Amino acid sequence: MLFTNEKKLIKDAKRIIAHHNEVSRLKGENFNVFSILNMEHKENGTHSAFLGELLDPKGSHAKGNLFLRLFLESVGNSTIHLDKASVVLEKYIGKRDDSNLTGGRVDIYITDQTNSICIENKIYAADQNVQLQRYCNHNKKNNTVYYLTLDGSDASPESKGTLVMDKDYHCLSYKTDIVDWLEACLKESAEEPILRESIKQYIVLLKKLTNQLTDKAMEKEMHKLVKENYNAAQTISNAISEVELEAAQQFIGEISERLRDALNDDWNINVDDDLSDSWTGISITNNKWPKNIAIKLEGESKIPWQKSIYGIIGNKDKVERAPLKAALGQLEYFQSGFRESKVWPYYRDILYFDNVNERSKLFNAQQREGLIEFVKEILMEICNVSEAPLAFLK
Numbered sequence: 001m002l003f004t005n006e007k008k009l010i011k012d013a014k015r016i017i018a019h020h021n022e023v024s025r026l027k028g029e030n031f032n033v034f035s036i037l038n039m040e041h042k043e044n045g046t047h048s049a050f051l052g053e054l055l056d057p058k059g060s061h062a063k064g065n066l067f068l069r070l071f072l073e074s075v076g077n078s079t080i081h082l083d084k085a086s087v088v089l090e091k092y093i094g095k096r097d098d099s100n101l102t103g104g105r106v107d108i109y110i111t112d113q114t115n116s117i118c119i120e121n122k123i124y125a126a127d128q129n130v131q132l133q134r135y136c137n138h139n140k141k142n143n144t145v146y147y148l149t150l151d152g153s154d155a156s157p158e159s160k161g162t163l164v165m166d167k168d169y170h171c172l173s174y175k176t177d178i179v180d181w182l183e184a185c186l187k188e189s190a191e192e193p194i195l196r197e198s199i200k201q202y203i204v205l206l207k208k209l210t211n212q213l214t215d216k217a218m219e220k221e222m223h224k225l226v227k228e229n230y231n232a233a234q235t236i237s238n239a240i241s242e243v244e245l246e247a248a249q250q251f252i253g254e255i256s257e258r259l260r261d262a263l264n265d266d267w268n269i270n271v272d273d274d275l276s277d278s279w280t281g282i283s284i285t286n287n288k289w290p291k292n293i294a295i296k297l298e299g300e301s302k303i304p305w306q307k308s309i310y311g312i313i314g315n316k317d318k319v320e321r322a323p324l325k326a327a328l329g330q331l332e333y334f335q336s337g338f339r340e341s342k343v344w345p346y347y348r349d350i351l352y353f354d355n356v357n358e359r360s361k362l363f364n365a366q367q368r369e370g371l372i373e374f375v376k377e378i379l380m381e382i383c384n385v386s387e388a389p390l391a392f393l394k
Contacts, residue, residue, distance in 0.1 A: 005232040012225050034205045043123045048089055048107045050202055056087040061195055067185050074181045084112040093138045101133045115142045122149045124307055124352050127159035129341045136168055145169040150210050175210035211356045247362040248275050248304035256282055258376045275303050288391040292318040295382055306354045311347030327389040
């Protein structure tokens with residue numbers, strides 16, 4: 001009987017989604033300038049820029065401090081004096097000093113010259129080392145720090161250190177906090193068609209990125225369907241996680257096999273047995289390299305459901321960093337796009353399975369094949385670039 005309920009739930013859900021997709025097509029929501037221009041995932045170029053323009057009292061929206069006031073009300077912040085407020089993107093707050101926990105560049109910075117708000121905007125980029133700690137030490141007695149992500153998730157231990165959420169800093173989500181604020185801005189833009197439609201298109205983009213239906217009526221219908229079939233929905237939900245883990249394990253396994261076929265016998269490739277463990281993935285070592293240095297692809301923290309990174313791994317406690325940086329830093333390959341942490345001399349983002357649209361590629365044969373080849377080629381490139389320079393290290 002339960003199996004029948006599950007089949008019916010899936011059938012009804014597919015009907016709602018199909019109806020939603022048809023309504024979206026008829027309403028023209030599939031025509032989204034952010035998507036067309038391939039700007040969906042650009043944190044600063046798209047998201048910080050758009051949010052910052054709306055928040056700025058001198059923004060081109062010509063609404064003065066109205067949108068900023070609506071934002072402050074929505075997050076419960078009354079520290080900023082609106083008549084003196086200004087907004088700066090990529091605000092420089094001093095030279096970055098990880099030892100003293102100061103400095104850096106804040107994605108969105110709001111100030112009235114006395115009080116300040118720092119918004120760290122994270123769509124897909126990984127946290128920087130002690131990032132939130134550095135921002136919280138800025139203008140310390142009169143500063144509020146917000147950590148903004150798609151789903152309101154917490155910052156990494158490397159970023160927040162001993163800071164306590166909701167005491168030292170606050171988490172915001174695009175899914176609820178930003179969409180709700182934008183809906184309020186939309187109501188205030190009814191008489192300005194270009195502004196109104198721009199905000200509406202951005203809301204559609206955010207709902208796509210956060211896996212929400214754009215039609216409220218159908219969203220309520222989906223919620224009603226789940227409530228009426230809760231046990232079946234829960235069973236399906238549990239099975240989804242298991243299927244995603246299995247698909248990711250096979251995906252990573254196939255990448256490793258192709259690497260073994262392409263690399264010579266000096267290379268050793270190891271795949272972790274259980275990707276449901278944190279910080280697991282593929283490790284690639286070379287017989288000519290010193291110990292404790294490897295190329296790695298791993299999840300931040302779990303590949304099947306979170307972002308993943310790749311690069312050169314060599315913990316400062318085990319590997320002398322200066323010779324390694326001297327060997328690789330002169331190469332053009334490592335001079336842009338890579339970040340550094342205590343564990344990683346060089347790392348950057350590669351997979352974004354925290355987004356369901358990206359994760360769904362594991363279940364589409366053509367997209368999955370393209371993703372396997374993409375990752376294999378990326379790892380082959382870093383292997384080829386690093387092989388000789390690291391072989392000279394003692």
